Amino acid sequence: PTVITGLAHDAAPAVQEIFGPVVTVHPFDTPQEAIAIANETEYGLAGSVWTSNLTVGHQVAGALDTGMVWVNCWLLRDLRVPFGGVKASGVGREGGRLSLDFFSESKNICVKVPRL
Numbered sequence: 001p002t003v004i005t006g007l008a009h010d011a012a013p014a015v016q017e018i019f020g021p022v023v024t025v026h027p028f029d030t031p032q033e034a035i036a037i038a039n040e041t042e043y044g045l046a047g048s049v050w051t052s053n054l055t056v057g058h059q060v061a062g063a064l065d066t067g068m069v070w071v072n073c074w075l076l077r078d079l080r081v082p083f084g085g086v087k088a089s090g091v092g093r094e095g096g097r098l099s100l101d102f103f104s105e106s107k108n109i110c111v112k113v114p115r116l
Contacts (some may be wrong), residue, residue, distance in 0.1 A: 015041040017089060031060050039065045045085035048074050067093070 001021035003008055014024040038047055043102040046068040050055040054071070061069040067085040072078060077083070082093035 009037045017043040043089045044087040045089035
């Protein structure tokens with residue numbers, strides 16, 4: 001895993017969607033500031049919130065503009081629940097019942113039947 005510290009919160013590694021075991025760490029003073037920093041990117045696949053106060057954890061998780069948020073864990077996933085991002089991190093969801101729509105193509109077929 002790679003941990004990057006000391007960057008501005010709008011530096012490329014902090015706002016781009018980097019895949020791999022990479023995290024950028026940014027100091028903040030309030031939960032609102034942390035939310036603003038996290039939501040500053042054009043991507044929104046997933047995020048994690050680490051806190052000893054679960055009330056704050058729920059509030060921050062709800063305010064993050066991401067498709068998935070883990071609180072006090074990472075990559076803990078039940079395959080029956082939706083998976084997917086927001087903004088430039090994808091369209092739609094897969095997983096659970098949502099997979100039926102995601103992996104289906106609807107078709108409308110109209111046939112004129114002669115009157116008897």
